[in-house]
Amino acid sequence: MNLTGTTFFVITIVLVVIAVLLPLLLWSRLRGPAVVRGAGRLLMVLFAQATAVLVVFVAVNNANGLYDSWGDLLGTSDHVEAAADLGPNGTGGKTLASLPKVVQKFESIRDPSLGSGLRRTELKGAISGVRGEVYVWLPPQYDDPAYRGKKFPVVEVLAGFPGSSKNWFRTLKFQKRVQPLIESGEVAPFIVVAPRTMLGDHDTGYANIPGKVNADSWLTVDVRKMVADNFRVSLDPAGWAIVGYSAGGHGAAKLALAHPDRYSAAVSLSGYNDPAAEPGSLTAKDPVLRREHNVLNILKSAKTPPRVSLLVTGQGADGYKPGLALKHAAKPPTVVDVRATTGGHVTPVWSRQLPYAFTWLTRQMNPHI
Structure with a gap:
């Protein structure tokens, strides 16, 4: 999937919505020992933070054209043969x-x-x-x-x-x-x-x-x-x-x-x-x-x-x-x-x-x- 463009941006927005809904639906419904409930809630918080950062990054990248591809972003693109x-x-x-x-x-x-x-x-x-x-x-x-x-x-x-x-x-x-x-x-x-x-x-x-x-x-x-x-x-x-x-x-x-x-x-x-x-x-x-x-x-x-x-x-x-x-x-x-x-x-x-x-x-x- 392309890093730039509408499709990936829409996916990141959907992930943000899911990240917001998860705590609302599951926060008080988690079962098990306190450690397990705490770990589950922590993961939901981290997921929400990660998706928020991701959607902002994608929006900024689309607006400013910083990275054209995943290879450019991750530094794996090699355009120098000699x-x-x-x-x-x-x-x-x-x-x-x-x-x-x-x-x-x-x-x-x-x-x-x-x-x-x-x-x-x-x-x-x-x-x-x-x-x-x-x-x-x-x-x-x-x-x-x-x-x-x-x-x-x-x-x-x-x-x-x-x-x-x-x-x-x-x-x-x-x-x-x-x-x-x-x-x-x-x-x-x-x-x-x-x-x-x-x-x-x-x-x-x-x-x-x-x-x-x-x-x-x-x-x-x-x-x-x-x-x-x-x-x-x-x-x-x-x-x-x-x-x-x-x-x-x-x-x-x-x-x-x-x-x-x-x-x-x-x-x-x-x-x-x-x-x-x-x-x-x-x-x-x-x-x-x-x-x-x-x-x-x-x-x-x-x-x-x-x-x-x-x-x-x-x-x-x-x-x-x-x-x-x-x-x-x-x-x-x-x-x-x-x-x-x-x-x-x-x-x-x-x-x-x-x-x-x-x-x-x-x-x-x-x-x-």
């Missing part, structure tokens, strides 16, 4: 042109909670050694005969940790927030790509860590090549942006600044610069990795300022102040815009920012798309 040392550029010395074309089969998603226009595929990364699901949303213009020969810009979207790639469509409600703006022409007809970012029971820090995980190459090499091989898009960085919230915001800013040859713009919603802001991150546990994957350090240590436009949003130390630090360190052609928000570190805040974020992306990328 984690070779791929070198500084994350390709292991290979060129994308030398790799065979990746032809994927996509299934259309018919889940009303995820909105329309969404499809899914399972990708095995030829470079990263990662395998996982990738969701792709195509704008209405994609199948319009007037756009038949046009290549489309792409926005890769990253979830927080824990978090599901479906969050962008179920909880952040991307289609509701942004699709009307795309249809009206206020926002460019972006293809939105949501790859799996939970690759184990730890936050990967969106990094390549030999022997553990090649999360960077999974997102910036394998997923990008697959999209280019299956849809009308170019691998030119001018047509690619990356957006994330929370830990995904950190990942979006970090990957864009580290790979201006792959992305021209990024949006960090309540992200952070220092990996230590997410203590469970693999890059926060090692002093060298922590320094190397600090977004501010990446920007400051670049040999030449990256040609990347970056929008950072947040409240206080939760995104806003890290964004100001990046803005003060940026030199042309790097552009850093910072926007203050209110409401805290929650999904509704990020959902409400999507129209602004995608309008901003359209302005930044418009000369090139």
Whole structure:
């Protein structure tokens, strides 16, 4: 049975009702020695507490998309088949042109909670050694005969940790927030790509860590090549942006600044610069990795300022102040815009920012798309 969705949630509610009724019906009817009666009543109390906690957890998980499956929750899902040392550029010395074309089969998603226009595929990364699901949303213009020969810009979207790639469509409600703006022409007809970012029971820090995980190459090499091989898009960085919230915001800013040859713009919603802001991150546990994957350090240590436009949003130390630090360190052609928000570190805040974020992306990328 799926962890998410209506069926399991209804079952947990039924269990809560049973847990409430049991003491009412049986409390005074238990027979036997005092120890036996006491043990029976204690079990009823514990059952009531456990079911109450369970129903709250399921409700919160469904609302925020923290864990997509039982494997994600229990830490038994393994999406890393290999984690070779791929070198500084994350390709292991290979060129994308030398790799065979990746032809994927996509299934259309018919889940009303995820909105329309969404499809899914399972990708095995030829470079990263990662395998996982990738969701792709195509704008209405994609199948319009007037756009038949046009290549489309792409926005890769990253979830927080824990978090599901479906969050962008179920909880952040991307289609509701942004699709009307795309249809009206206020926002460019972006293809939105949501790859799996939970690759184990730890936050990967969106990094390549030999022997553990090649999360960077999974997102910036394998997923990008697959999209280019299956849809009308170019691998030119001018047509690619990356957006994330929370830990995904950190990942979006970090990957864009580290790979201006792959992305021209990024949006960090309540992200952070220092990996230590997410203590469970693999890059926060090692002093060298922590320094190397600090977004501010990446920007400051670049040999030449990256040609990347970056929008950072947040409240206080939760995104806003890290964004100001990046803005003060940026030199042309790097552009850093910072926007203050209110409401805290929650999904509704990020959902409400999507129209602004995608309008901003359209302005930044418009000369090139």
